[in-house]
Amino acid sequence: xxxxxxxxxxxxxxxxxxxxxxxxxxxxxxxxxxxxxxxxxxxxxxxxxxxxxxxxxxxxxxxxxxxxxxxxxxxxxxxxxxxxxxxxxxxxxxxxxxxxxxxxxxxxxxxxxx
Amino acid sequence: xxxxxxxxxxxxxxxxxxxxxxxxxxxxxxxxxxxxxxxxxxxxxxxxxxxxxxxxxxxxxxxxxxxxxxxxxxxxxxxxxxxxxxxxxxxxxxxxxxxxxxxxxxxxxxxxxx
Numbered sequence: 470x471x472x473x474x475x476x477x478x479x480x481x482x483x484x485x486x487x488x489x490x491x492x493x494x495x496x497x498x499x500x501x502x503x504x505x506x507x508x509x510x511x512x513x514x515x516x517x518x519x520x521x522x523x524x525x526x527x528x529x530x531x532x533x534x535x536x537x538x539x540x541x542x543x544x545x546x547x548x549x550x551x552x553x554x555x556x557x558x559x560x561x562x563x564x565x566x567x568x569x570x571x572x573x574x575x576x577x578x579x580x581x582x583x
Numbered sequence: 584x585x586x587x588x589x590x591x592x593x594x595x596x597x598x599x600x601x602x603x604x605x606x607x608x609x610x611x612x613x614x615x616x617x618x619x620x621x622x623x624x625x626x627x628x629x630x631x632x633x634x635x636x637x638x639x640x641x642x643x644x645x646x647x648x649x650x651x652x653x654x655x656x657x658x659x660x661x662x663x664x665x666x667x668x669x670x671x672x673x674x675x676x677x678x679x680x681x682x683x684x685x686x687x688x689x690x691x692x693x694x695x696x697x
Binding site: 503505510511512513514515518559569570571572573574575576 | 587589615617624625626627628629632674676678680685686687688689690691693
């Protein structure tokens with residue numbers, strides 16, 4: 470079975486400061502990795518994903534994540550935070566074969582201070 | 584990306600009544616739909632996996648007689664919470680996928696049982 474651990478339940482940063490949201494996973498088979506963002510009372514929006522190929526993946530709004538297999542990590546980073554980045558972020562994994570069920574981490578609430 | 588809708592977005596009902604939530608894939612045919620439940624400030628927990636034309640597969644601990652899932656077409660799945668109780672109050676989110684594609688999430692339905 471797969472599991473995902475998001476090490477921080479809350480991450481406060483100042484506006485324009487760098488952001489790092491940590492994600493570690495556990496799996497005995499190869500996985501796909503995802504980061505989702507959730508704004509209050511809304512569903513999930515896909516931020517970025519790693520399926521194969523380059524281990525560094527980027528989103529359109531400046532976030533990026535690097536898949537490090539040796540560390541079983543997929544940390545999300547952004548060099549400069551904006552107020553609009555404040556939200557809940559979920560890391561998730563799915564196995565490469567089968568029903569592609571997603572297993573989510575506990576979530577990290579990113580707050581941006583002016 | 585593909586669009587998934589949910590209806591209603593918010594519902595309040597009395598204890599003992601049943602509530603139906605619809606999940607629709609608007610611009611693609613979804614061979615598989617997933618239903619999740621999210622408690623306040625918590626992560627998403629998968630309830631069941633629904634394949635078009637077949638019975639849903641429920642996760643361990645989810646009562647299939649209480650949470651009835653129907654996936655009658657490639658664009659519609661429904662979740663019916665039968666004999667709802669206050670402890671069923673939650674945010675219910677669906678997602679839809681097709682073979683080889685990622686999951687696309689609906690905006691969620693907030694259920695409040697009085």
